[in-house]
Amino acid sequence: MTTLVPVSRKWYRSLFITTLNIATVAAWRICI
16 A cells, blocks of 8 residues: 555646646636
8 A cells, every 4th residue: 555655646746737737728728
């Protein structure tokens, strides 16, 4: 179970970055 913690954290972080990028693109499309 201890080995799964860093992997899930990495995945969670990448997911957050992806969501942030999509939100930024969506904001740009709405503004322009």
